Amino acid sequence: MKRNLLTFFILGGLILLAVVASQVVGIRLYDRVATNLCISLTLVLGLQVFMGNSGILSFAHIGFMGIGAYASALLTIPTMMKGMALPDLYPFLKDVQLSPYIAIAVSGLVAALVAAIVSYPLMRLSDAAAVITSFALLVVLHTVMTHWSALTNGPRTLFGVPKATDVKLAALVALLALVTALAFKESRTGKLLRASRDDERAAAAVGARIPQLRWRAFILAALFTGIGGALWGHFITSFSPRAFYLKETFLILSMLVIGGANTVTGAVIGTFIVTAAYESLRGIEGLLNEAKVSSQPVIGLTEIVLALAMMAILVLRPGGLFPTREIGALLARRFGRPEKSG
Amino acid sequence: MLEVTDLEVRYGAIRAVRGISFSVSSGELVTLLGANGAGKSSTLRCIAGALKSAGGSIRLDGENVTSAKPEIMVRKGVATVPETRDVFPDLTVDENLRLGSYTRRADRSGVNADRERMFELFPRLAERLSQPAGTLSGGEQQMLVIARAMMSRPKVLLLDEPSLGLAPVIVDQIFELIAKLKQTGVTILLVEQNVTEALAVADRAYVMRLGKVAAAGTAAEISAATDIDALYLGG
Amino acid sequence: MTFAIQFLINVLSLGGAYALMALGLVIVYGILRLVNFAYGELIMVTGYTLFLISGSALPWFVMAAAAVAMAVVTGIATDYIAFRPVRAKSVTAVLITSFAFSTLLQNAALLFISPRPRVIPLPEIFSRTVEIGGAITPMRNLLTIAAAVILLALFAFLMRRTVLGIAMRAAATNFTMARMLGVPANLIISSAFAISGFIAGVVGLLWMGRIGTVVPGIGLEPLLVAFIATIIGGMRSLTGAVIGGFVLAFIDTSLNYTLPQELLKFRDAFTFSLVILILLWRPEGLMRGPATGQRT
Numbered sequence: 001m002k003r004n005l006l007t008f009f010i011l012g013g014l015i016l017l018a019v020v021a022s023q024v025v026g027i028r029l030y031d032r033v034a035t036n037l038c039i040s041l042t043l044v045l046g047l048q049v050f051m052g053n054s055g056i057l058s059f060a061h062i063g064f065m066g067i068g069a070y071a072s073a074l075l076t077i078p079t080m081m082k083g084m085a086l087p088d089l090y091p092f093l094k095d096v097q098l099s100p101y102i103a104i105a106v107s108g109l110v111a112a113l114v115a116a117i118v119s120y121p122l123m124r125l126s127d128a129a130a131v132i133t134s135f136a137l138l139v140v141l142h143t144v145m146t147h148w149s150a151l152t153n154g155p156r157t158l159f160g161v162p163k164a165t166d167v168k169l170a171a172l173v174a175l176l177a178l179v180t181a182l183a184f185k186e187s188r189t190g191k192l193l194r195a196s197r198d199d200e201r202a203a204a205a206v207g208a209r210i211p212q213l214r215w216r217a218f219i220l221a222a223l224f225t226g227i228g229g230a231l232w233g234h235f236i237t238s239f240s241p242r243a244f245y246l247k248e249t250f251l252i253l254s255m256l257v258i259g260g261a262n263t264v265t266g267a268v269i270g271t272f273i274v275t276a277a278y279e280s281l282r283g284i285e286g287l288l289n290e291a292k293v294s295s296q297p298v299i300g301l302t303e304i305v306l307a308l309a310m311m312a313i314l315v316l317r318p319g320g321l322f323p324t325r326e327i328g329a330l331l332a333r334r335f336g337r338p339e340k341s342g
Numbered sequence: 343m344l345e346v347t348d349l350e351v352r353y354g355a356i357r358a359v360r361g362i363s364f365s366v367s368s369g370e371l372v373t374l375l376g377a378n379g380a381g382k383s384s385t386l387r388c389i390a391g392a393l394k395s396a397g398g399s400i401r402l403d404g405e406n407v408t409s410a411k412p413e414i415m416v417r418k419g420v421a422t423v424p425e426t427r428d429v430f431p432d433l434t435v436d437e438n439l440r441l442g443s444y445t446r447r448a449d450r451s452g453v454n455a456d457r458e459r460m461f462e463l464f465p466r467l468a469e470r471l472s473q474p475a476g477t478l479s480g481g482e483q484q485m486l487v488i489a490r491a492m493m494s495r496p497k498v499l500l501l502d503e504p505s506l507g508l509a510p511v512i513v514d515q516i517f518e519l520i521a522k523l524k525q526t527g528v529t530i531l532l533v534e535q536n537v538t539e540a541l542a543v544a545d546r547a548y549v550m551r552l553g554k555v556a557a558a559g560t561a562a563e564i565s566a567a568t569d570i571d572a573l574y575l576g577g
Numbered sequence: 578m579t580f581a582i583q584f585l586i587n588v589l590s591l592g593g594a595y596a597l598m599a600l601g602l603v604i605v606y607g608i609l610r611l612v613n614f615a616y617g618e619l620i621m622v623t624g625y626t627l628f629l630i631s632g633s634a635l636p637w638f639v640m641a642a643a644a645v646a647m648a649v650v651t652g653i654a655t656d657y658i659a660f661r662p663v664r665a666k667s668v669t670a671v672l673i674t675s676f677a678f679s680t681l682l683q684n685a686a687l688l689f690i691s692p693r694p695r696v697i698p699l700p701e702i703f704s705r706t707v708e709i710g711g712a713i714t715p716m717r718n719l720l721t722i723a724a725a726v727i728l729l730a731l732f733a734f735l736m737r738r739t740v741l742g743i744a745m746r747a748a749a750t751n752f753t754m755a756r757m758l759g760v761p762a763n764l765i766i767s768s769a770f771a772i773s774g775f776i777a778g779v780v781g782l783l784w785m786g787r788i789g790t791v792v793p794g795i796g797l798e799p800l801l802v803a804f805i806a807t808i809i810g811g812m813r814s815l816t817g818a819v820i821g822g823f824v825l826a827f828i829d830t831s832l833n834y835t836l837p838q839e840l841l842k843f844r845d846a847f848t849f850s851l852v853i854l855i856l857l858w859r860p861e862g863l864m865r866g867p868a869t870g871q872r873t
Contacts, residue, residue: 129860143846300684307681315662416759428754445759
C-alpha cells in the first residue's frame with residue numbers, strides 16, 4: 001500500500017511539476033504542450049488499464065476516443081450553431097446544450113456504454129483473433145464516424161465545439177486517471193486479470209472468469225479514453241474522423257510500449273518521453289520546412305523516429321522501460337526496508 | 343558415439359534433468375527407463391536439439407553438439423521419433439517420407455533404395471502411400487514416424503516411448519521392428535516405460551528417477567536387480 | 578444475361594485479387610501464427626518502385642518485374658527487421674513491431690517521396706475495354722482473372738509438388754517436428770515472406786492498375802481485405818484463404834448492386850462486423866486449418 005502511495009505521489013508530482021513549469025514559463029506553446037501531455041496521459045492510462053492488466057493488444061481504443069469527442073461535441077455545440085455545423089442533426093438533439101464539464105463526463109459514460117455492449121462477446125478471444133477483432137472494431141467505428149453524417153458531419157471537419165479544456169482541467173483528469181489505473185491494478189479484478197495474463201489456464205483453474213474480468217477492464221479503459229477524447233475535442237474545437245484512426249493509435253501505442261505496458265509508471269513515463277520527442281521532432285520538421293531544405297514539405301520524420309524507437313525498445317527491452325515494477329516499489333526496494341510485495 | 347555429461351534441462355524454475363551422464367557406443371541399443379516425470383523425454387528432446395540444455399554437454403563422435411539446432415542435429419546423423427507420434431496429418435504418407443529424406447534429397451538413387459527398404463520393413467505404408475497420414479491407425483502412424491526418421495539414414499536413432507498408447511499386439515510388432523533396426527547397425531537410444539519389452543531388446547540400460555541416473559548396467563543386470571520396482575515407485 | 582456475365586466477371590476479377598491478397602497474408606500466418614501488419618506496405622513498395630524507375634527507358638515488363646522483386650526483398654526484410662528479433666519474446670511484441678514497421682515504411686514514403694498520389698506507368702492494355710456477350714468490361718479485369726488463375730496454379734504446384742512446399746506445409750502444422758527432420762526454420766520462414774512479397778507485388782500491380790496511382794496509405798485496403806478473406810476462410814488454411822477471397826468479392830459485389838446509396842457507405846462496417854461475428858462463432862475462422870499447431 002505504501003509503495004502504491006509512493007508511486008502515486010511520484011508520478012502525480014511529475015505531472016503537477018510539468019503543468020506548473022509550463023505555466024511559470026508563460027509561453028503559450030508550453031501551455032499547449034502541457035495540455036496535450038495531460039490528455040495523452042488520460043488516453044494512455046486508459047489503454048494501460050486494459051492492455052497492461054489483460055496482456056491483450058487492443059487497436060480499438062482510439063475509436064472510443066472518437067466516440068467521446070463526438071458525443072461531447074453533440075451535447076455542447078450551441079443551439080444556434082448546430083444548424084450550420086450539423087445540418088442533418090436529429091431533432092431531439094438540436095436543442096441540447098449542456099455545460100462542457102457535464103458533457104465531458106457524460107461522453108466518457110457514452111464511450112463506456114458502447115464499449116460494454118460491443119466488447120462483451122469479444123472478450124472470450126485471445127491471441128491473433130483478439131487482435132484482429134480489435135483492429136476490425138477500430139475500422140468499424142471509423143467507418144461509422146466517417147459516414148454517419150447526421151451526427152458527425154461525415155468525413156468533413158466538425159466546427160464549433162466550445163473551447164473548455166485548459167491545462168488545469170486536463171491535469172485534474174490525468175491525475176484521476178492515474179489514481180484509477182493504480183487502484184484498478186491492485187483491485188481484486190486487476191490482480192486476477194494479471195494472473196490470467198501470465199497464465200490463462202491457471203487463472204481459469206482457480207475460478208477466475210477471465211472474459212468477465214477483461215470486460216470490466218475494457219469498459220474502464222473506454223471510460224477514460226472517451227473522457228480523454230472529449231477533453232481533446234474541447235481543446236482543439238474542430239476535428240474530423242481522421243483524427244481517430246491509425247496515426248493516433250500508433251502514437252498512443254508507442255507511448256505505452258516504450259514506457260512499459262505492464263506498469264502504470266511505464267504508461268506515465270512513456271507518455272512524457274514520447275510527448276517530449278514528438279514535440280521536438282515536430283519542431284525540427286517545422287524548422288526544416290521554414291528553411292526550405294527541400295522543395296516539398298517535410299512530414300513523417302516524427303513517425304519514422306518513433307517507429308524506430310518503438311522497435312528498438314521491443315528488441316532490446318521487450319517490457320518497455322518499466323517492465324514489471326512500479327516506481328514506488330523500485331525505490332522502496334532500493335532505499336527502504338523490505339516490505340511484503342503489494 | 344553419443345556421450346552425455348552432466349546434462350541439465352530446466353523449464354523455468356523447474357529442473358527436469360539434474361545432471362545426468364551416460365553414453366551409447368556405436369551399434370548399441372541403450373534404453374533409458376523411468377517413471378513419468380523422471381526426465382527421460384526431456385533428455386531425449388535435449389539431445390535432438392528441440393530443448394536447450396541448462397548445463398552439461400552432449401558429444402557426438404567426440405564433437406560437442408550441446409544446444410545445436412534440431413535441423414543441425416539431423417545433418418549430423420541424429421534422427422528423432424518423438425513421443426507425441428508427430429506425423430504431419432494433412433500430408434500424405436508419401437510426403438511424410440519425402441520430408442524424412444529432406445537432408446539428403448540430392449541423393450535420389452540412395453533415397454529410392456531406402457524407400458524400398460522401408461516398404462519391406464513396413465508393407466502397410468506402401469499400401470497407403472497417397473493417404474493423408476492423419477487417417478492412419480495409431481500403430482501405422484508410429485511405423486510411419488520410425489520409417490520417416492530412418493529415411494535420413496541416421497547414425498543414431500532416438501526413440502521416445504514408441505509403445506505409448508498402442509494395443510499390446512502392436513506393441514509387440516513395434517519392438518520386433520526395433521530389434522530388426524538394431525540389426526541394420528544403427529545406434530539406438532530408446533526411452534521407455536515398458537520395462538520388460540525394452541530390456542528384452544536393449545544391450546544396456548539406465549534407470550532415471552527425478553532427473554538423475556539411479557541405476558545403470560547391462561540389460562541383464564538391470565532385469566535381475568530386485569529393486570527396480572522400488573526405483574520406479576520412489577522407495 | 579449481359580448482367581450475369583458482367584456480375585460474374587466482376588466477382589471473378591475482384592475475387593482473384595482478394596484471394597491473392599489473402600493468400601499472401603496467410604502463408605506467413607500459417608507458419609508463424611503471427612499477423613504481419615506491414616503486409617499492405619509490400620503493395621506500396623511495389624507501386625513506388627514502379628514510380629521511381631518509370632523514367633528509365635526499360636520495357637514495362639522489366640520495370641514490373643523489378644517492382645515485384647522489390648516487394649519480395651521488402652517481405653524478407655520484414656522478417657529480419659520486425660519479426661526475427663522479437664519472435665521468441667511475445668506475440669504482442671511482434672504485432673507491435675510489424676505495426677511500427679508499417680508506420681515506418683508509410684512515413685518514409687511520405688517524407689522521401691510525397692503525400693500526394695504518384696502516377697505509375699501502366700501498359701496500354703490496362704486501359705482497354707472488351708465486349709463479352711454484350712457486357713463491356715475493362716481488359717484489366719480479365720488480366721486480373723488470368724493472373725489469379727496462373728498464380729494460384731503456380732502456388733498449388735509449389736505447395737504440392739516441391740520439397741520446399743511440402744516442408745512449408747509440414748512446418749505450418751508442427752514446426753519443431755519439421756526442424757527435427759532437418760528442415761531449416763529460417764529457410765522456411767524466409768521463403769514464406771518471399772512468397773508473401775511476390776504475391777503482394779503481383780496483386781499490387783493489378784490493384785494499382787485500377788487507379789493508376791500510388792499513395793503512402795495504399796496498403797491499408799488490401800490489408801483489410803486480406804484480414805476479412807482470411808477470417809472467412811479459416812485463418813490457417815491456404816485453400817480457405819482463396820475461397821474467402823472469392824466469397825468476400827461475391828458479398829462486396831452483391832452489396833454494391835443491392836444496397837441503397839445511403840447504406841453503401843457503410844459497406845466496410847458491414848463486412849467487418851461480419852468478421853467479428855465469424856470470429857466470435859469460430860475463433861479459428863470458418864474453415865478448419867491443419868489440426869495442430871505451435872510456434873517456434
